[in-house]
Every structure is written in structure tokens, then in C-alpha cells.
Amino acid sequence: MIESLLVANRGEIARRIIRTARRLGVRTVAVHSDADADLPFVAEADEAVSLGAAAPAQSYRNPEAILAAAKTANVAAIHPGYGFLSENAAFARNVADAGLIWVGPDATAIEAMGDKINARNLMAAAGVPVAPGTADPAADVEAALTAAAGIGYPVMVKAAAGGGGMGMAVAADEAALRTEYDKVRAFAERMFGDGSVLIERYFPRVRHIEVQILGLADGRVVALGERECSVQRRNQKLVEESPSPALTPVIRQRLLDAAVRAGEAVGYRNAGTVECLFVPGEGGEGEFFFLEMNTRLQVEHPVTECVYGLDLVEEQLRVAAGLAPGFDPEALTPRGHAIELRINAEDPKRFFPGPGVIRTWVEPAGAGVRVDSGYAEGNTVTPHYDSLMAKLIVSGADRAEAVERARAAVAAFEVAGPKCNLPFFAELLENDEFLSGDYDTGIVGRMR
Template sequence: MIESLLVANRGEIARRIIRTAHRLGVRTVAVHSEADSGLPFVAEADQAICVGPANPAQSYRNAEAILAAAEASGARAVHPGYGFLSENAEFARTVEAAGLIWVGPGADAIEAMGDKINARNLMAAAGVPVAAGTTEPAVHVDVALAAAATIGYPVMVKAAAGGGGMGMAVAADDAALRAEFDKVRAFAERMFGDGSVLIERYFPRVRHVEVQILGWRAADGSHRVVALGERECSVQRRNQKLVEESPSPAITDELRRELLAAAVRAGVAVDYRNAGTVECLLDPTTGEFFFLEMNTRLQVEHPVTELVYGVDLVEEQLRVAAGLEPTFDPDALTPRGHAIELRINAEDPKRFLPGPGAITAWSEPVGDGVRVDAGYAAGMTVTPFYDSLMAKLIVSGADRAEAIARARVAVADFELAGPKCNLPFFAELLDHPEFVSGDYDTGIVGRMR
């Protein structure tokens, strides 16, 4: 096992990685910005090093400062968490060039899947279903218009290098496409340094379902990729997830077998190692699914898979990175029960606008099947410099009905005051007939508002 680990992230995910590392006897090093010096993950690491001011570009995305911290601390491995540098192929290569272990997939896989157009083409070649769309960047609006004429409106206009629900717009006709094309391209150039645009079929009613995969090099030298079930991620605002659950209430046993097999083919196609997620769109009317993207890192919502499959995905990541095989039998993976994750954000529960501030009260719920992965505590301040995620409330039960019932109680028992908070939204959602029925799609939040 890895002896010492630098966690190149912050908040709840840094704290969560540190927790597993300590259970395994791994010494941990936290890097943090000046704004985060008082957060729990900093205090809980064996060593903490400030890598810059609040601006992420000068701290959590400062590869030079992070590598200097690894050298100064004697850390032998780097876990990037999610966001920041987690899907930066150049950073992964730099980490390995420094003689450190990168806890993630190979840089080539990150690079191959980082461009949405290239990823679509690779997946299509591997026999993974993809929605109708462009196979080359739409370099001019006339190219986009021609593609839309072939695909049929409405279409999705996407930043090819984007992620996290950013750099996306829907166009219902030529006029809308002309307007959105320039906006998306400008946004992509500003945010990702790449103005490439993808035109793809848009589904007015669709579900967002993803598959957790894990890849490794087995003792016999063979490459193994397994799928640890699917997660339903259709409760979203601004194309960004708020709730995830596993298993998906929309998936039949036959469809599940097809979906998981496709995800494994996706991983094999890029020689994928470590944890990753294959995201798909599911047409609830036809039962067809289409590849959306691959996230070459640990997902925010990984705990629901952990609870359903009884595994610690961070431990599996560390083992695979160290050249060890997983703790579980890949041929005997058995899901049990149901799990739901709610993202507790510092945001208005009606319009979902950020509302950072000092936390004056914080009391986490407890009970059977209740888990809280938190990045904050009472007396701390949620600053405006980073994502608004404060904690993840994860509940599990023998079935979906029990998980929902426990979630209702946990939401009511979660005391949080100071910043704006979306707990009232979850209380409403968990009683909403559409969500309770399981027959919902990515438009559910809009219909609730």
C-alpha cells in the first residue's frame, strides 16, 4: 500500500479521502489555500501546507505549488479528488515524471476522453451507442447549421472541452443556433482555452444515468474493467446534479446488463485503470441509451455506489494505483438495497443562486442508513471562491421506499444556519409525487418551480 499521500483538493472530498487513508495507515498531506486554513480537512491531515491565496488558479490549480508541497512533505502519491486538476492530463504526467504515484487513470485515457468529440468517436468505434452529432468540431456557425439540418432540431450546442454541465445550450431553430453558437464558443475559449463546439441531438425528455467502472492490471497481466452498477442523476439544476441514487428506478434488468456491458467496453477501449464514470442519456420513451461523456476521476456521487456494493472506492483507487488488485471478487459483485445522495449546497432553495456566509449552526443527522460527508462545521465560513457544496447527505435502505423515508427524516434533522441552504428544496422533492414514483427526468426541478 502507498505509505504517504498528498490530497490535491479541498472540502468534503479531501476530508473523505483522508478518512480512508488513515484507516489504511497511510500518512496524509493536505494542501490548502489561505481561505481554507480553518477547514476540517486541514486539521485532520497529518501535515498541511498552504499553496497560495484563495484564487484557485493560484492554489488548487497551481500544479507547481502542489508538486513543491509533495516534495517538501515526502509524499509518495497524489490523489486529485474531483474538479481542479483531477482531469488534467498534463498534471498527471507531471506527477508521474516527478516519480510520484498518480491515483487516477493514465494521462492518455484522461486526454482521450477530455475532448467530447474525440470521446464520442472512440466510443462509437468501440460499439458504445452515441447520439447523432458532429464527428469534427463545428468551426463556424454555417457548419453547425448544416449539422443541425441533418440531426434535426432541437440540438444541444456544447463546448467540446467542457465538463460539469458548463458550456452547454439548447437551440430549437436556426436563429437560436446562430445566437447560442457564438456564446458557447466564447465561453469555451474563456473557461477551457478551447473554443471547439459540438452539435448533438437534444432530448426534450431524458434521464441522466451513469455507470461506475474500475479498471486495473490483474496479477496475470491481463487488463480488467468491471462495472459497479449505475446511478440515476436526473435531478439537476443548470445541467448540474443535485440528487443521485442507485440503482436507477428507470432501469430494467435487461437494460442494466446492456448499459453495464457498454460501460465496460468504454473502459477497455481506452485501457482504463482506476475509478471512472461512464455517463449516458436514457430516452425513457424508447429505452435507448447514448454515451454522454466519461469522467476520468472519482465522482461526487460515489458514496451511493459504496453503500449499495459495500466497497470503499477510495481504498480501491489507492490499491489499484499501488499495483494491487481490488479487495472484492470482480466476478461476484452483488448490489444490496438502495442509496440516495443529496448535495447540501450554500444556495437559495428556490432559484439556486449561491449564498455563502458564516455557519452559525451545524448539527448533522444520525441514524440507521445515514451518512454525512461534510466539508464544514459550525463556526466556519463558506466563502465565495469555490463550489457551493457544503456536505453530502447519503441515506440507504433495504429498498427505495425505505431510503426515501430515511432521507425525509435526515433532512428534517439536519440543522444548518448562516449561509443560504437548499435543504428546504430536498424536503419538497422527497414528498413530490413525480420523484417518489421514480418516473422522473432531468426536467423535474423546472416543473417544481
Template sequence: MIESLLVANRGEIARRIIRTARRLGVRAIAVHSEADAGLPFVTEADEAVCVGPANPAQSYRNVEAVLAAAKSTGAQAIHPGYGFLSENADFARTVEASGLIWVGPGADAITAMGDKINARNLMAAAGVPVAPGTTDPAADLDAAVAAAAEIGYPVMVKAAAGGGGMGMGVATDEAALRTEYDKVRSFAERMFGDGSVLIERYFPRVRHVEVQILGLADGRVVALGERECSVQRRNQKLVEESPSPAVSPELRERLLAAAVRAGEAVDYRNAGTVECLLVPRDARGDGPDSDEFFFLEMNTRLQVEHPVTELVYGVDLVEEQLRVAAGLAPTFDPDTLAPRGHAIELRINAEDPKRFLPGPGVIRTWVEPTGEGVRVDSGYVEGNTVTPFYDSLMAKLIVSGATRAEAVERARAAVAAFELAGPKNNLPFFAELLENEEFLSGDYDTGIVSRMR
């Protein structure tokens, strides 16, 4: 096993990785910005190094500062968490070139999946279903208009280098396409340094379902079930659950097999997620008489929502990541691993519960719920300040039960028991969602939040 691990991240995910490292006897090293010096992940690490001011470009995304911290502390490996440098192929290569262990997939896999058009083409060649769309970037507006005419409206206009729900627009006709193309291209150039644009068929009613994969040290790729991620605002997830209430045993078999093929196509190692759009047969209007799914993207890192998979499968995905990086076998038998029960994750954000606008501030009260089937992965404690410099995620409330109904009941009780004052927060939204008939039925899609508002 790795002996010392530098966690190149912050907040709840850094704290969560550190927790597993310490359980395994691995020396945990934190890096932090000046703004985060008082957060729990810093004080709970065995050693901590300040890598710069609040601005992420000068701290958490500062490759030279992170590597210098690894060298000065004698770190053997680097875990990037999610966000920041986690899907930066150049950083992964630099880490390994420095003689350190990279706890993540190979740089070539990150590169292959980082461009949406290249990823689509690779997946199609591997037999993974992809939605009708362009195989090359739409070089200009005329090319985009021609592609949309061939694909058929409505279409999604997407930044090829985008991610996290950013850099997307929907066009229902040519006039809208002309507006969205310029908007997405400009945004992509500004945010990602790459203005390449993909045109893809847009399905007005879809579910967002993803599969957790793990590329093992012996070369095998295994799938650890699916997660439903359709409760979203601005194309960004708020709630995840596993298993998906929309996935039948027959569909699950196809979905997991496709995810494994996706991993195998890029010689995937470590943890990753294959994200798909699930189009219900009654929403598609054509094709075979069954629900269909299409490859959306592959996240070449640990996901925010990984705890629901951990609870359903009884594994610690961070431990499995460390074992793969160290060349060790997993703690479980891939041939006999099976899910049990149901788990739901609620992302507790510092944002108002109506418009979901950020609301940072000092945490005056913070009392986490407890009880059977309740887990809280948090990045803060009472007295900390949620600053405006980073993502608004404060904690993840994860509940599990023998059935979905039991998990929902525990989620209701946990939301009611969570005492949080200071920053704005979305707990009232979750209280509303957990009484919503559409959500309770399990028959919901990515439009559920907008219908609630």
C-alpha cells in the first residue's frame, strides 16, 4: 500500500480522502489556500502545506506549488479528488514524470475522454450507443446549420472541451441555433481555451444515468452499478440515487456492459464514470419499443456522488483507488459483488433554495443528523466561513435503506434534523422534493426542478 498521500484538493472531498488514508495507515498530506487554513481537512491531515492565496489558479490549480509541496513533505502519491487538476492530463503526466504515483486513470485516457467529439467517436467505434451528432467540430456557423438540418431539430450545441454542465445550449430552429452557436463558442474559448463546438440531437425529456466503473490493476474493467442523477439545476446535479428507479434488469445489463466496453476502449485504470442520457420510449417517438440510452461523457476521476455506490455495494472507492494505484487487487471479488438496498445523496449547498444563487457566509450553527443509514460527508464545521472563491458545496447528506421508500423516509428525517444557520442553504428545497409526488413515484426526469419552480 502507498505510505504517504498528498490530497490535491479541498473541502469535503479532501476530508473524505484523508479519512480513508488514515484508516489505512497512510500518512495524509493536505494542501490548502490561505482562505482555507481553518477548515477541517487541514487540521485533520497529518501534515498541511499552504500553496497560495484564495484564487484557485494561484493555489489549488498551481501545479508548481502542489508538486513543491509533495516534494517537501516526502509524499509518495497524489490524489486529485474532483475538479481543479483532477482531469488535467498534463498534470497527471507531470506527477508521474516526477516519480510520484498518480491516483487516477492514465493521462492518455484523460486526454481521449476530455474532448467530447473525440470521446463520442471512440465510443461509437467501441459499440457504445451515441446520440445522432457531428463526428467533427462544426467549423463555423454554416457547418453548424447544415449539421442541425441533417440531425433534425431540436439540437444541443455543446462545447467540445466543456464539462460539469457548462458550455451548452439548446436550439429548436435555425434562428435559435445561430444565437446559441455564437454564445457557446465564445463561452468555450473564454472558459476552456478551445472554441470547438459539437452539434447533437436534443431530447426534451431525458433522465441522466451514470455507471461507476473501476479499472483494476490486472487490466480488467468492472462496473459497480448505476446512479440516477436527474434532479438538476442549470444542468448540475443536486440529488443522486442508486439504483436508478428507471432502470430495469434488462436495461441494467445493457447499460453496465456498455460502460465496461467504454472503459476497455481506452485501457481505463482506477475509478471513473460513464455518463449516459436515458430516453424513455414514450419520449423518443421513434426507434425500438424500449428505453434507449446514449453515451454523454466519461468523467475520468472520482465523482461527487460516489458515496451512494459505496453504500449500495459495501465498498470504499477511495481505498479501491489507492489499491489500483499501488498495483494491488481489489478488496472485493468482481465476480460475486452485488448491490444491496438503496441509497440517496443530497448536495447541501450554500445557495438559496428558490433560485439557487450562491449565499456564502459564516456558519453560526452546524449540527449534522445522525442515526441508522445516515452519513454526512462535510467540508465545514460550526464557526467556519463559506467563502465565495470556490464551489458552494458544503456537505453531502447520504442516506441508505433496504428499499427506496425506507431511504426516502430516512432522508426526510435527516433533512429535518440538520441544523444549519449562517450561509443560505438548500435544505428547504430538499424538504420540498422529498414530498414531491413526481420524485416519490420514481418516474421523473431532468426537468423536475424547473417544474417545481
């Protein structure tokens, strides 16, 4: 096992990684900005190194500062968590060049899947279904219009280098496409430094379902079930559950097999997620299309851990160290149902961020209840970073029991100070559409 690890992240995911590393006897080093100096993850690491100013570009997105901290702390490996530099191929390569172990896929795989157009072409060649769309960037608005005429309206206009639900817009006709193309291109150039735009068919009623894959040290790629991620606001997830209530056994197996092919197509190692759009069909069937591949650990990984009885961070570390998995890939058996709710510092109606000092923080407990939190009472949620404060994960023998436990846990979770979206979850867990399991990515809009 790796002897020492720098966690190049913050908040709940840093605590999550540190917790597993400590259990495995791995020395941990936290890095933090000035704004995060008092957060729990800093105190829980064996050592902490300050990165300086709060701005991400000067702290958590500063490759030079993180590599300098790794050298100072004399660590063997770097775990990037999610966000920040986790999918930065250049940083992954720099880590390896510095003689350190990168806990994630190699830079080649990150590059291959980081560009949406390149990724969809690779997937199509590997036999993974892709939605009707452009095989090359739409160089200008006229090229986009020509592509859309062949695909059929409505279309999705997407930044090829985008991610996390950013850089996407729907165009219902030519006039809308002219407007949205220019907006997405300008946004992509500003945010990602790459204005390449992809045009794909837009499906008005669709579900967002993803598959957790793990590329093992021996070269095999295994699928660890799927997660339903259709409860979203602004194309960003709020709730995830596993297994998906939408899939029949036949469709599920097809989806898992396709995800394995996706990983094999790029020689994938470590944890990753193959995200797909699922278009429901008659009789419980339907079709799925490759959306993108996230070359890192996902925020929602705990629901997979609960259903499969695994520690995905441990498995990441084992792969990075060249060790065999801590489970038998031929005997994977999912059990029960798990749901994750993202507890954010945001308005529960319009979902606008609302940072502030946490005056009250009381986490729920009990059978089937897990809380992965990044904050404690007295801490300040600042406007510098994502609004995620904690993840509430509940599990049960079946979906009904998991929902019932989620209701009780939401009612018992006390947060005062920052704005908080707990009231939204209380509403969702009584919503007939959600309770039926027959919902799609438009459910939050219909609730509002």
C-alpha cells in the first residue's frame, strides 16, 4: 500500500479520502487555502500545508503550489478528489514526472475523454451507443445549422471541453440555434479556453444514468452498477440513487456491458464514471446513449459503496499501488437500495448560493444513515467554492425503506446560518412523481 498521500482537495471529499487512508495506515497531508484553515479536513490530516489565498487559481487549482507542498511533505502519492485539478491531464502528467503516484487514470485517458467530440467518436468506434450528433466541431454557426438540419430539432449545443453541466444550451429552431451557438462558444472560450462546439439531438424527456467503472491494476475493467442522477437543477445533480428504478434487467446488462467497453477502449485504470442519457420506451424498455466519461471519483460514489459494500477510495489506492482489488470481481452482488442527497448552502426554491457562518449543525444518525460532511458548527461556508456542505446517504433493503429513512434523516438534520436546501428534499421525498420512480430530468422544474 502507498505509505503517504497528499489530498489535493478540500471539504467533504478531502475528509472522505483522509478517513480511508487513516484506516489503511497511510500518512495523510492536507493542503488548504487561507479561507479553509479551520475546516475539519485540515485538523484530521496528519499534516497540513497552506496554499495561500482563497481564490481557487491561487490554491486548489495551482499545480505548482500543490507539487511544492508534496515535495515539502515528502509524500509518495497525490489524490485529486473531484473538481479542481482532478481531470487536468497536464497536472496528472506533472505528478508522474515528479516521481509521484497519481491516484487516478493516466493523463492519456484523461485527455482522450476530456474532449466530448473525441470521446463520442472513440465510443462509437468501440460499439457504445452515441446520440445523433456531429463527429467534428461545428466550426461556425452555419455549420451548426447544417448539422442541426440533419439531426433534427430540438438540438443540444454543448461545449466540447465542458463538464459539470456547464456550457450547454437547448435550441428548438434555427433562430434559437444562432443565438445559443454564439453564447456557448463564447462561454466555452472564457471558461475552458476552448471554443469548440458539439451539436447533438436533444431529447425532451430523458433520464441521466451513469455507470461506475473501475479499471483494475491487472488491466481488467469492471462495472459496479449504475446510479440514477435525474434530479437536477441547471443540469447539475441534487439526488442520486442506486439501482435506477428505470431499468429492466436486460437494459441494465446492456448498459453495464457498454460501460466496460468504454473503459477498455481507452485502457482505463482506477475509478471512473460512464454517463449516459436514457430515453424511456414502451413496456419498460428504452435506449441509452453515451454522454461523457468522468475520469475521476464522483461526488455520488457513496451510493455505489452502500449497494456493493465497497470502499471506492480504498480501491483507488489499491489500483494506484498496483495491488489486486479488495473484492472478487467475479462475485459482485448488489444488495438493497441507496439514495444520496446533496446538502448545499443554497436557497431551496431558486437554488441560489447562500454562504454564511454555521450556527447550528446537527447530523442525523441511525440504521442506514451516513453523512459525509465538510463542515461543522462554527465553520464558515464562503463564496469562494462550491456550495456543497455535506452528502446525506441513506440505504435500505429496498427503495421504499431507503425513502422512509431519507425522510426521517432530512427531518433530523439541523442546519442554521447559511441558506440550506433541506426543505427541498423534504418536498421531493413526498412528491408522487419521485416516489413512483417514473421521473426524468425535468422533475425539479415541474416541482417549481
